[in-house]
Amino acid sequence: SQKIEQNSEALNIQEGKTATLTCNYTNYSxxxxxxxxxxxxxxxxxxxxxxxxxxxxxxxxxxxxxxxTLKQSLFHITASQPADSATYLCAxxxxxxxxxxxxxxxxxxxxxx
Amino acid sequence: EPEVTQTxxxxxxxMGQEVILRCVPISNHLYFYWYRQILGQKVEFLVSxxxxxxxxxxxxxxxxxxxxxxxxxxxxxxxxxxKLEDSAMYFCASRLxxxxxxxxxxxxxxxTVL
Numbered sequence: 717s718q719k720i721e722q723n724s725e726a727l728n729i730q731e732g733k734t735a736t737l738t739c740n741y742t743n744y745s746x747x748x749x750x751x752x753x754x755x756x757x758x759x760x761x762x763x764x765x766x767x768x769x770x771x772x773x774x775x776x777x778x779x780x781x782x783x784x785t786l787k788q789s790l791f792h793i794t795a796s797q798p799a800d801s802a803t804y805l806c807a808x809x810x811x812x813x814x815x816x817x818x819x820x821x822x823x824x825x826x827x828x829x
Numbered sequence: 830e831p832e833v834t835q836t837x838x839x840x841x842x843x844m845g846q847e848v849i850l851r852c853v854p855i856s857n858h859l860y861f862y863w864y865r866q867i868l869g870q871k872v873e874f875l876v877s878x879x880x881x882x883x884x885x886x887x888x889x890x891x892x893x894x895x896x897x898x899x900x901x902x903x904x905x906x907x908x909x910x911x912k913l914e915d916s917a918m919y920f921c922a923s924r925l926x927x928x929x930x931x932x933x934x935x936x937x938x939x940x941t942v943l
Contacts, residue, residue, distance in 0.1 A: 748930055759833075759920045759934035760872060810874065814885045815924065816862060817932060819872040 718744035718811045722804075722820035729796055730828050737791040737823045739806030746808040749782055749789050754803045754822065763804075764791075796827045831855045833935035835921050841941045842911055850906045850938045852921030858933075859926040860884070861904045863896065865917040866937075872920065878904065879926075911942045 721740045729735050739749070748767045752760035766773045766782045766789065773780050779792040793800050806820040834853045842848050854861050863875040877884040878896050895907045904923075908915055918939050922932040 750931065752934075754872075757918075757937075757939070759918075759937045762931050762933060765931055805872065807872075809930070810885075812885060814877065815860070815930060815932075816874040816877050816885055816887075817864075817872075818874065821871050 718742070718808065718818055720806055720808060720818060720820035722806055722823045724821055724823070726824040726826055728826045728828060731797060733796055735793040735796050735800070735825055735827070737804050737806075737825065739789040739791070739820055741787050741806075741808060744787075744808065744811045745784065746811075748809065749780075750807045750817070751778075751780055751789075751791050752805040752807060752819075754805055756803075760805055760807075760819075793825070796825075798827045798829050801825055801827050833921055833923055833933055835919075835935040835938050837938060838936065839939045839941070841943065844913055844942055845910050848908050848911055848940065850908075850919050850921075850940070852904045852906075852935055853902050854904055854921065854923030855933060856902070857925065858923035860924040860932075861896075861898070862922040862924070862932060863906045864920045864922065864934075865889070866920065867914075867917045875906070908940075911940075913942050916940055916942045 719742045750765045751763045764780045781790045803822040803824045805822045807817040836851045861878045866872045876886045876890045918937040920937045921935040924932045
């Protein structure tokens with residue numbers, strides 16, 4: 717069955733630096749991949765969706781890449797700010813062919829001022 | 830900006846009791862979902878709903894669970910006889926039908942089963 721792996725260790729960076737988070741997946745070739753932000757005790761907030769025919773997508777300070785050969789997505793936050801501190805979730809459509817999502821465990825990002 | 834809303838924000842119940850969690854999806858969305866997240870664990874899919882019927886369900890969604898869209902705006906998740914292990918955050922999500930793969934999540938209901 718499909719498996720999604722995100723670095724479970726927290727990522728600590730200094731304000732102003734670029735944060736790079738990794739999402740690896742196996743046993744599946746998804747048509748798209750999504751990134752969400754989750755704050756403690758809150759629901760996931762959609763950030764970006766990237767499709768299999770797109771190599772890169774940007775939105776303001778966010779950039780996502782999608783390498784279907786490596787089965788990996790990288791999520792970058794440039795010029796990071798303390799307000800970017802949160803858990804970032806990678807999500808793929810389930811391998812059932814429907815569009816319900818399977819989530820990774822998330823990577824917690826802490827941006828130090 | 831339209832958003833998914835959920836009530837209550839926190840529900841405390843005794844084991845064996847029935848609970849109903851409520852969601853109001855974004856108004857022009859046609860696909861609805863329930864997910865749950867046990868404390869410290871991943872967000873897990875429970876069920877999807879379209880055109881007044883279940884579209885897909887996970888192995889978690891057993892006979893204790895049911896969903897309903899009782900009117901044009903609400904979408905509910907019922908747990909018939911709650912167990913301690915049902916304690917979790919429950920998230921509702923909705924999606925446009927055509928050309929919309931993005932799911933928008935509500936703030937969640939924290940269910941505590943004692």
